[in-house]
Each structure stands twice: as C-alpha cells, then as structure tokens.
Amino acid sequence: MSKPQNRTPSGWDPLATWYDGWVGATGSEHHRRFAIPCLLRLMALQADEHVLDIGAGQGVLAPYVTATGARYTGVEISPRLLELARKRHRRHGRFIRGDARYLHRLPELRAASFDAVAFLFSIQDMNPLDAVLRSAAWALRDGGRLAILMTHPCFRVPRQSGWGHDPGRKLQFRRIDRYLNPLTAPMKTYGKGRKGVSITFHRPLSHYVNGLAACGLAVDALEEITTPEAGETRAEQRANAEIPLFIGLRARKIL
Numbered sequence: 001m002s003k004p005q006n007r008t009p010s011g012w013d014p015l016a017t018w019y020d021g022w023v024g025a026t027g028s029e030h031h032r033r034f035a036i037p038c039l040l041r042l043m044a045l046q047a048d049e050h051v052l053d054i055g056a057g058q059g060v061l062a063p064y065v066t067a068t069g070a071r072y073t074g075v076e077i078s079p080r081l082l083e084l085a086r087k088r089h090r091r092h093g094r095f096i097r098g099d100a101r102y103l104h105r106l107p108e109l110r111a112a113s114f115d116a117v118a119f120l121f122s123i124q125d126m127n128p129l130d131a132v133l134r135s136a137a138w139a140l141r142d143g144g145r146l147a148i149l150m151t152h153p154c155f156r157v158p159r160q161s162g163w164g165h166d167p168g169r170k171l172q173f174r175r176i177d178r179y180l181n182p183l184t185a186p187m188k189t190y191g192k193g194r195k196g197v198s199i200t201f202h203r204p205l206s207h208y209v210n211g212l213a214a215c216g217l218a219v220d221a222l223e224e225i226t227t228p229e230a231g232e233t234r235a236e237q238r239a240n241a242e243i244p245l246f247i248g249l250r251a252r253k254i255l
C-alpha cells in the first residue's frame with residue numbers, strides 16, 4: 001500500500017465525468033460550506049489580482065475568484081477535466097493543460113506573474129511535493145500568497161485513521177494508526193470495467209511547512225476546519241467539533 005502502484009493505471013481522467021457530476025457548477029457541499037470560503041479568506045484577493053489555481057479539476061473555484069473582482073487561470077493535467085472546466089467556466093477565466101511540477105515549461109505562464117496561487121483539494125494528489133512547491137513558487141510574485149486547502153494530514157491519514165466509539169466514556173474518538181511516514185494510497189477506483197484508481201499521497205504536516213520554507217514561502221496563517229453540526233449523536237457532534245478533518249494554510253513568498 002505504501003509503494004506507488006506502477007502497473008495500475010492512475011489519474012483523474014477516467015473519473016472526470018463522475019467527479020464533475022459530484023462537484024457540479026457550484027461545488028460539492030464540502031466545497032461550498034467550508035473549503036472555498038476558507039481558501040478565499042486565506043488568499044484575501046483584491047480586485048484585478050491574478051490567481052493561479054493548480055489542479056483546477058473541472059474549474060469549480062473559477063466563478064468564486066472572479067466574483068471577488070480578481071482574475072483566474074486554472075492549470076489541470078487531465079484533458080477530460082480540462083474540457084469540462086472550459087465547458088462550465090470558460091467565461092470566468094482561462095484553463096491550461098499542464099503539469100503542476102513543470103509550470104515553467106508552459107508557454108502561457110510567466111515567472112512571478114501571479115498574486116496568489118491556490119491548491120483546492122489537489123496538492124495531496126501530486127507528487128513529489130518539493131517539485132510542486134518549487135513550481136508554484138516560480139509562478140508567484142514576491143509577496144504573493146500561496147493557499148492550500150486539504151484534508152488534515154494529522155487526523156486524516158488515508159486507510160490509517162478513523163473514528164472509534166468508547167461506550168464507557170460515551171465518546172467518539174479519532175484513531176490514528178500511522179502518521180509520520182509518507183505513504184501512497186489508492187482512493188477512487190475507476191468504474192465501468194476499467195482498471196485503475198486515483199492515488200493520494202499522505203505526508204506529515206512538517207513536510208508541507210518545511211517544503212514551503214525551502215522555496216522561500218513562509219507560513220503566516222493556518223485554519224483548522226471542523227464540522228460541529230455533523231453527526232447524529234451528541235458524542236459524534238462533540239468529536240466533529242473537536243477534531244479538524246480539513247486544514248487551510250497560507251504562505252507568503254518572501255524575498
């Protein structure tokens with residue numbers, strides 16, 4: 001499980017239609033309720049600023065960015081998601097096919113030309129992290145902001161964490177079986193008889209903070225996101241209010 005599965009096809013292209021159906025025009029419930037609002041708070045966009053959305057998917061962030069008066073460019077590696085992004089959100093900005101690790105190779109992009117860079121539920125699908133962060137830093141102007149919204153690596157380790165119930169203390173607890181060592185995990189399996197999966201990369205929080213610092217990006221804000229109203233029992237609601245399953249993080253490019 002912790003080794004990349006070289007022989008299994010992976011990536012988001014065969015999942016594009018399913019994903020687009022789940023996200024829709026305005027985002028999944030997670031997108032709408034906390035992920036996009038948190039990312040927008042962290043980016044604190046000014047009118048006419050230019051945002052680069054890395055791993056844009058079907059472009060869900062685009063209309064929210066343009067609603068602030070900022071401009072939007074999305075980069076996405078999956079041709080089918082890119083096509084869906086253009087179909088849904090073309091009027092909100094441009095969408096470019098590209099690999100997050102090699103943004104400097106894209107003729108459409110210029111170094112240090114973006115005021116903000118966003119990773120919305122995308123950075124954990126990208127590897128290696130240092131190449132992705134270096135590439136994002138290349139695109140960002142001095143003083144620009146990089147914002148990441150992702151599942152909380154401390155409390156949500158794919159296939160190595162989950163909820164437990166302690167009947168004696170009448171509480172729900174979070175169990176973490178692995179944390180510090182990076183791991184690669186298959187997530188969503190392709191449907192309709194096709195072989196393959198999307199892959200996610202777990203890394204401890206220190207890899208993000210230190211990886212950003214190595215690229216001249218200093219973390220200056222962090223939000224840990226809970227969903228207190230979720231859950232049917234009081235024990236579930238208490239646990240959901242206490243354990244953040246999502247995290248938003250902002251770093252600034254320093255000279």
Ligand SMILES: C[S@@+](CC[C@H](N)C(=O)[O-])C[C@H]1O[C@@H](n2cnc3c(N)ncnc32)[C@H](O)[C@@H]1O
Pocket residue numbers: 011012013023054055056057058059060075076077078081098099100101119120121122125126127
């Ligand atoms: C979970 S989806 C999130 C998409 C979108 N940001 C959203 O919130 O709906 C992760 C996205 O990252 C993209 N991705 C993964 N690796 C990439 C890479 N190296 N370069 C560009 N995009 C990549 C995938 O194709 C996929 O669209």
